[in-house]
Amino acid sequence: MLRSVHLKNFVGYIDYQVMDFSNDGPFILIGENGSGKSSVLEGIRRCLKLELSTSISSVSDSEKISFFICNIKTDSSRSNDVVLGIVSNPLNSKRNQDGQDEMQNRSGAADINSERDSSGNKSTTKNTIEEYYKFAISNQDKILIDLITLRKSGDETDLEVSASYMLTNENSPITIDKCIETFSNVNDNGKGMEDCIKSILVNLDKASNTSPDKLKEILRTMTEQFVFTFPSRSMAPYQWSESKRHTIEHRNENYEEAVNRCEIINFYYNHLEKFDKGKEKTYFSQVTQGEDDNFEQMVTGESRPKRGRFALIKTPEGILGAKEFSILISSKQYKTLLLEEPERGMHPQFVERMVQIMKKENNNTLVILTTHQKGIITPWTILGTFIFRRSEEGNRIISGKSVLDEEEVVSMKDIRLFTSQHISDIFFARKVLFYEGDSEELFLGELKSQIVNGECLITSRVFTGDASDKLKNSLLEYTFIKMNGEGQSVFYHKVCDKLKLNHLFLLDRDNSNPEEKNDDYHFHWKDGDIESMVLNMCRNNAKLTSDLLKENVISFSSKNNTYQIKSKSKKGKLFLDERINYINIKQSVKLLLDHCEAEDDLAAFIKRLMQ
Structure with missing residues (x-):
């Protein structure tokens, strides 16, 4: 069984990444399209496959070593562990047809453009030579390494195993047992693996030559224990009614x-x-x-x-x-x-x-x-989940266990609450807005819909031009998540921080706490809560007040000679009165957005969503 995967400088992954499969599965890979999930599966397949690949996986930095390593456990005995890997080494060089040394470029490739056509002119055909190493460590007694060379000339591709090496404890600079220990260490920061790979490669001149069949024999045994499935991407996913x-x-x-x-x-x-x-x-x-x-x-x-x-x-x-x-x-x-x-x-x-x-x-x-x-994503699978995140600094793989179970401070109760009420949506999100109650849920959902669909006037009055487009795009990236109580905000902030996820908490202001301020992650309603925000907008706007009265959202208290949120309870909550229907909510949110001014707290909140 596959027990761990280690990679660095592989496709979109610049920094060292590790995936530990030693605990109970299944293991679930999630992330947006293009975040690298399929690349990891392809890396595993390339380590295992017998056939030579007709391409070399790209690297992020052509000046640094690239590796993808699989650690496989065949039985309960560690002596039968197998390590398979592919390595691209930028230190390799090729001589071009003029006899000049050329440092290999991306993925260990050297461009050779000195060929001439029949007239003696330089050919426009680009010839490349690419190399990578494929290795296997088995039975703690040998390291088998194939150097694979791929030559391309125009549309023609020629590839071969150009050399096969075998290192043993007698001719290896590092013991085989130490290699297996290093390549199996899920707590390594990648440096130990890179040093081990470099030590092996720079000492290949001490290795004995062998047949490529020896490596194939190990790969054949391992390949029989693995199977991959993938969608048929070459076929259209849909049929249509116009088809003959x-x-x-x-x-x-x-x-x-x-x-x-x-x-x-x-x-x-x-x-x-x-x-x-x-x-x-x-x-x-x-x-x-x-x-x-x-x-x-x-x-x-x-x-x-x-x-x-x-x-x-x-x-x-x-x-x-x-x-x-x-x-x-x-x-x-x-x-x-x-x-x-x-x-x-x-x-x-x-x-x-x-x-x-x-x-x-x-x-x-x-x-x-x-x-x-x-x-x-459930309480029973979340710790076996790997979250793939894409960024300009390079793709990253984050384990659910590292997010939720670090230092064993998260109980199963916390995990169940986290995965309930769509909180696990955070793993699929690009940005997250956390909020507290049902009133906010009804308000925010309608706000997002109306602004994105251009159904209100705020994008032509307050947020105009480029700001309007920026606001719509930002809202489309947001996932709105209701918290299980304000007390959970510290926990959710830690989760988002580990995921490097842009997030914001929309909270009521505790007027008894003067230290409570808006910061990079928190927005508090200036006058206390969402209900106060609505009533303050009505205070100097007779037209808005009149229209919200018609929608049953506010009412006039003759006793206090003030307007209040319409509710049968003492503490009126926005939109929760049983006499308010969906049409009232939709029209009321439109009214608030249409009448919003740049100095209103609602405008300040919307501006925060654009950051």
């Missing part, structure tokens, strides 16, 4: 295509000996709650399924996904499953049952998955 392929004359063609695309299901029925058929049947039924399993008839055509020969064409994507998952998790061979968005098309209850099965099978099969579905 919906006609009856295309049914046979569509059926054959559907069968061919069900490769996992076809493989299962052709290799039943590799799977636990009883377990597969049980798990498919558990996920789908009794869905008819006619897949064998549908893909083999040996007998007619209940819904007809063409039933496979009409099978929902979620049912197909459930079948493929139940097949893979019941394999006798695969010990690590790496699944990209396995929940695509599934009902939320399907997903919940699928995760339960992953946890049940944790001792037999490690599951690592990517997802964009918030429902997978």
Whole structure:
């Protein structure tokens, strides 16, 4: 099973990153598109694959070493641990055709442009040589290293294993046991690994030559224990009503295509000996709650399924996904499953049952998955979650355990509260606005909708021109989250700080605490709360007051000769009176935005959202 991944200067990751899979799974990779989730899965695949890649993964800094390392545990004995890795070394140089030394550029590549065409002129064809090392450490007795050279000339690509080395305890500058210990250390800051890699590479002249088949033998053994799934990105995700392929004359063609695309299901029925058929049947039924399993008839055509020969064409994507998952998790061979968005098309209850099965099978099969579905983040999976964040300083991977369980100060009660009421949305957010109560929730949701959709006048009166566009874009980036009480703000601030997440707390002002001030992370209503903000806007605006009276939002108290928030309770809360409906709320927020002036507290709050 995969136990840890270590990478540095790999694709968009400038700094050292580590992913620890030694605890109970499943392990969940979340983050916005382009944050590097697929890059990590591709790095794992490249470490394992037997075939030579026709490209080299890009690096962030061509002047520094780049590495991606996988630590694999094959059994309970540490002596059988296997370390696999790929390394690009900027210190390598190539000689061009003029005999001049050239330092390799990005990913260890050297540009060679000295070729001439038949007329003796310099060719415009760009030739490149790229190199990387692929290595395996196994059985604590040897390090096997292949130097892979990739040459490109125009559209032509030629690649080969140009050298194969073997280091042992006799000719290695560092003991094999020490290498495995270093590459398995999830608490390393990356320096120990980099030093170990450099020590190995600079001493390759002391290594003995060997056959590339030795490294392939290890990779073949490891590859058999891993399986990857990924969406068919080359195919359009949707069909449409204008397609001519919906006609009856295309049914046979569509059926054959559907069968061919069900490769996992076809493989299962052709290799039943590799799977636990009883377990597969049980798990498919558990996920789908009794869905008819006619897949064998549908893909083999040996007998007619209940819904007809063409039933496979009409099978929902979620049912197909459930079948493929139940097949893979019941394999006798695969010990690590790496699944990209396995929940695509599934009902939320399907997903919940699928995760339960992953946890049940944790001792037999490690599951690592990517997802964009918030429902997978639960109190029982959040500590196994990795949050991928993208920034100009480089992508980062942050473990849920480091965010919530550092120094073991967070209880399961805190974690359950964190994942309830959509608080776990924070892991998917780019910016977060935290607020306290139901009044704020009703107000803020309508405010965002009206400003973004241009349904109010504030963007033509107070925030105009570029400020209007900036405000709309900023609101679209915000995720609004209701807190479980103001007392939780310290905890949520720590979480956001660890995630390097832009966040703001909208809070009532405690008038008994003169030290309470607005800062980079807190905005307090100047006059106490959101209700006071509304009443203050009415104080010098007769038209706004009259209109809000009509919407049942405020009322006049003859006893106090003042206007107040309409409510049957002593402490009136905005919009919570049972006589106020959605139309009243929508129109009232529009009125407040239309009448807002630059000096109003509402304008000050909106300005903060733009920062």
